[in-house]
Amino acid sequence: MTRIGFGIDVGGSGIKGARVDLDTGEFIGERIKIFTPQPATPDAVAATCAEIVKIAEWPDAVGITLPSVIKNKVVLSAANIDPSWVGIDSHELFAKHLPGTDVHVLNDADAAGVAEAHFGDPLAKSGAVMMLTFGTGIGSALLIDGVVFPNTELGHMIVDGQDAENIASSRIKDVEELSYKKWAARVDKVMHEYERLFNPTVFVVGGGISRKADKWVPLLTIETPVVPAQLRNRAGIVGAAMAVEAGLHP
Structure with a gap:
């Protein structure tokens, strides 16, 4: 059976999500993109991520990248998103917007690196x-x-x-x-x-x-x-989906 995950990559201009074939690193179906809300506050971004999950009709765990340092699930920096992210507990935030969903949050560059190491x-x-x-x-x-x-x-x-x-x-x-x-x-x-x-x-x-x-x-x-x-703009989404399977909770 094909191992499938779902990843979301939060960027300064767009938030993108897709199903990922975890054996090949390829997308399954179309990528979903919604413009990043302005200002990109925690609740606004989390609501957009929830909308992507809803559009995709994805029923399982989700990996999400942020342009941030994340330690013990707490956001410690904010690049190209609202400064109000700093100090936010990412687990509590996404639990509010995606109730019952296991969410794994990690730094965007780390996600891209993991994806390139496996599929690049x-x-x-x-x-x-x-x-x-x-x-x-x-x-x-x-x-x-x-x-x-x-x-x-x-x-x-x-x-x-x-x-x-x-x-x-x-x-x-x-x-x-x-x-x-x-x-x-x-x-x-x-x-x-x-x-x-x-x-x-x-x-x-x-x-x-x-x-x-x-x-x-x-x-x-x-x-x-x-x-x-090699993965270009797919890397963040792929790495986010991989983080779920790896059980990564920074």
């Missing part, structure tokens, strides 16, 4: 893997043989006196109108620092800009292999 490039399936997602900031996930060390937030590591994501996020590339060559030099500086401190066996690079990996990955000078993410 073969180099990411074992060893010490560092996934980096380049977008509004820099998301990160550290994995050992597919098992995640949660909530690393390496986009906030200080490089040359600044947060790494203020040097090398794709948002910075757009804001400063950097060429791929100039932006890749900044990414290279940040990744050299990650390489020096963590010595991963492979870097997986994601985010929308990974679609054009051929324009910047070859310009990097780090010694560690760098491979583009």
Whole structure:
């Protein structure tokens, strides 16, 4: 029998959910997307997640990613969602909006990393893997043989006196109108620092800009292999669904 899970990925602009074939990482049926409510308060976002579950007619446990550090089920940060999330007990919140449903909540980059380790490039399936997602900031996930060390937030590591994501996020590339060559030099500086401190066996690079990996990955000078993410915008949903089967409650 096919093992099926359901994942929801909460982003700053959209909240997306789908059934996932846990053996292949592929979606079963269409992805459901609803625009993220503004302001993206806890109750508004949780109600939207409940609406997605209702539309999908999904009767079982649900995995949900948040752009947040989550520890002991408590939300400790809020990126691109309302600041009122900080301090919220995610279990209590989703129990109110999805009564009787077992909900597993995790960081969005961690979910993407787990999904890529299982269904992405073969180099990411074992060893010490560092996934980096380049977008509004820099998301990160550290994995050992597919098992995640949660909530690393390496986009906030200080490089040359600044947060790494203020040097090398794709948002910075757009804001400063950097060429791929100039932006890749900044990414290279940040990744050299990650390489020096963590010595991963492979870097997986994601985010929308990974679609054009051929324009910047070859310009990097780090010694560690760098491979583009394979699941693209499916990774968060897939990782969320996988978290349910793994029984993950950060």
